[in-house]
Amino acid sequence: MSETSARNLPVVEGAAFTGTHVPLIERYRERLPFAPGDPLVSLQEGSTPLLRAPLISEMVGARVRLKLEGANPTGSFKDRGMTCAVSAAVRDGARAVICASTGNTAASAAAYAARAGITCAVIVPEGKIAQGKLAQTLIHGARVIALQGNFDQALTLVRELTDTHPIVLVNSVNEFRIEGQKTAAFEIQEALEGELDALCIPVGNAGNITSYWRGFTEVGMAPRMFGFQAEGAMPLVLGHPVEHPETVASAIRIGNPVRWEDAMAAARDSRGSIRMVTDSEILAAFRLLASKEGMFCEPASAASVAGLLKYGAEGAEQVVCVLTGRGLKDPETAIAHNDGRVIPCPVELEAIEEAVLGDGS
Ligand code: AN7
Numbered sequence: 181m182s183e184t185s186a187r188n189l190p191v192v193e194g195a196a197f198t199g200t201h202v203p204l205i206e207r208y209r210e211r212l213p214f215a216p217g218d219p220l221v222s223l224q225e226g227s228t229p230l231l232r233a234p235l236i237s238e239m240v241g242a243r244v245r246l247k248l249e250g251a252n253p254t255g256s257f258k259d260r261g262m263t264c265a266v267s268a269a270v271r272d273g274a275r276a277v278i279c280a281s282t283g284n285t286a287a288s289a290a291a292y293a294a295r296a297g298i299t300c301a302v303i304v305p306e307g308k309i310a311q312g313k314l315a316q317t318l319i320h321g322a323r324v325i326a327l328q329g330n331f332d333q334a335l336t337l338v339r340e341l342t343d344t345h346p347i348v349l350v351n352s353v354n355e356f357r358i359e360g361q362k363t364a365a366f367e368i369q370e371a372l373e374g375e376l377d378a379l380c381i382p383v384g385n386a387g388n389i390t391s392y393w394r395g396f397t398e399v400g401m402a403p404r405m406f407g408f409q410a411e412g413a414m415p416l417v418l419g420h421p422v423e424h425p426e427t428v429a430s431a432i433r434i435g436n437p438v439r440w441e442d443a444m445a446a447a448r449d450s451r452g453s454i455r456m457v458t459d460s461e462i463l464a465a466f467r468l469l470a471s472k473e474g475m476f477c478e479p480a481s482a483a484s485v486a487g488l489l490k491y492g493a494e495g496a497e498q499v500v501c502v503l504t505g506r507g508l509k510d511p512e513t514a515i516a517h518n519d520g521r522v523i524p525c526p527v528e529l530e531a532i533e534e535a536v537l538g539d540g541s
Pocket of ligand 1 (some may be wrong): 256282285287388
């Protein structure tokens with residue numbers, strides 16, 4: 181253990197973990213920029229399920245599986261990149277990390293910084309991040325700054341700030357983020373023994389599509405990469421930045437992605453595409469996943485399935501849709517957009533009978 185680690189206890193060796201669930205850096209150490217003995221900040225991320233989606237499979241005429249990234253410790257795929265970014269920061273003697281975020285990067289950075297015993301600051305667009313993510317970030321003890329602007333402006337400002345202060349930037353401009361997130365492609369390769377024709381994935385800052393393509397390339401796979409942006413925040417579809425991005429899927433409310441070139445290269449080199457889904461298509465997929473497949477993801481994640489349903493499998497037989505974050509992240513949107521209702525009931529048997537068995541009128 182190097183002396184640069186922020187404090188002794190939480191930065192542990194992989195060998196200290198027991199059970200079948202090993203930290204991502206341990207599982208894929210040979211393919212990641214870490215040496216044995218490097219400090220390792222882990223919450224036992226990665227190794228997420230790949231769930232069959234029978235109804236969606238039938239709808240599109242392909243074998244469709246869902247990569248459940250909401251099963252990560254903080255409820256999103258960001259943990260894969262964050263274990264690497266924070267472990268590297270600690271290795272290099274950092275005392276603080278910072279990010280701009282639409283919510284999930286903030287929650288993940290806050291958790292890993294807490295684990296490492298270093299400080300964390302996050303800049304979020306004021307009033308535009310989901311409640312679950314805000315709750316996580318605050319309880320982990322990060323300093324939360326609500327910018328009176330959008331994500332793109334927040335990212336521009338933190339990049340300037342980190343140019344002149346010794347604080348590590350953990351947005352996906354950080355190479356360790358991409359390196360960590362590519363491991364999801366390794367897991368898919370192992371689970372499907374390399375048999376995959378298409379990957380459907382939501383695109384915001386475009387770090388994740390970049391990571392998956394890097395991971396697939398490293399294991400000799402080349403599925404078509406189908407990225408989806410929300411109609412009100414689709415710079416990669418339009419070919420120019422969007423100054424005022426807007427979408428119900430707050431996680432991908434991003435108008436000028438940092439991994440622009442990498443995402444376009446992934447789409448081009450894989451014979452894939454980056455296309456658009458509307459907010460109502462996102463919400464329809466969000467409800468379908470929850471009510472018919474039993475899987476509650478956050479709205480941004482449903483963009484992957486919305487895109488598959490909209491454009492079809494295009495001849496692909498094996499498809500994976502990445503569900504990037506857990507539904508509990510954003511309870512407001514789920515409560516605002518569903519077909520159910522809450523039935524009030526007095527404390528009486530007859531009333532209960534009517535409420536449970538009646539026609540609901
Ligand atoms: C659930 O947290 O950008 O294309 O600041 O939270 O790699 O940006 C989140 C992005 C998809 C898009 N799904 O991934 C942030 C942030 C969910 C997300 C994306 C995000 P990228």
